Amino acid sequence: MSDKTVSPMVKTILEFGPILGFFVAYLWLKESTFTFGGTDYDGFVVVTAGFIPVFLVCMGILWKLTGHLSKMQAVTAVLLVVFGGLSVWFNDPRFFKMKPTIIYLIFGGALAIGLMRRTSYLQYVMEGLMPLTQEGWMILTRRLMYFFFGLAALNEIVWRTMSEESWVYFKTFGLTAAIFLFFMAQGKVFSEHSSDSSEDA
Template sequence: MAEQKINPMLKTALELGPVVVFFAAYVWLKDRVFTIGGADYEGFILVTAGFIPLMLISTGLLWKLTGHLSKMQVVTLVLVVVFGGLSVWLNDDRFFKMKPTLIYVLFGGALGFGLLRGESYLQSVMDAALPLTHDGWMILTRRLCGFFFGLAVLNEAIWRTQSTETWVYFKTFGLTAAIFLFFLTQGSVFKKYGTGEDTPET
């Protein structure tokens, strides 16, 4: 089923809104402790508990409005529910902090598996937006595969050695900026191996 077009601002709000709300709620509640059912929960755990249904609602709306969800969106939602749920259930923030690591390992591993088969799985999801030759896709895929594994290692280093507040800032701004900068620095690949908007590689 082809993706239906919706207002770009609405699409962006549905994709990024939950993360923005999570960050704002954490800043508001980070220093508070709540007693529920005889157990003490830090603000981070309560914010995580609220983030799970918010992600479900926003992703559901995105699917309803566009008729399409990418594999990355589906995997991310599943991991948010599973690891966020574990953090809330066990009152342990470590599970939620592991989530980005698993996301990047899974996507890096998927890209790496495709490369071993001589294919670019990245092309199958981005070809319409970035028409490149086969060589261009292979180069970009190799770089993104290594980049994902690098982000996984970095996330592990941050959450295991830094405070929760530092990790939240890193997750909200650092990872987003890193991905943006990665594609920004791939201009030479797009220029050298681009096929032109109307002449995608066959």
């Protein structure tokens, strides 16, 4: 299926809407306890149970509108179902909190394997978005690999040493801001290793 054009606003809402919805629902229900089948579930687990189908529906709509889902989105969806499902099944929020760690370890590990083979898997995924030379892709891939491993370690530190609410803030805003700032900080790589010779690029 070929890629289709979709409004950037619609795409942003579908990608980030579920995350913001999780955050708002958590703040609303964090002090609540719900009983299902004789078992008590705190607000975090209940919100997680609701987040999984909402996220999958939004990804399904995005796929229907664009005709495409990135490998990162597909991996994220699978891990969300696995670790979110484990949190709900065992009534234990720790599984869901470990999900970002596993995601970043997988992404970082995949980039590391590519680097050991002297290739950039990042280039394979994002080549149409950023015109870089081969050297530029290798530099960016190496930096992103370390960055992903750093995020995995940071997530473990935050959820194991800080309050649940602090982790929710970190997950919703901290990780997103960190990724945004990482790419903003790579301006020198984009300018020095651009494969587009035009001035406007």
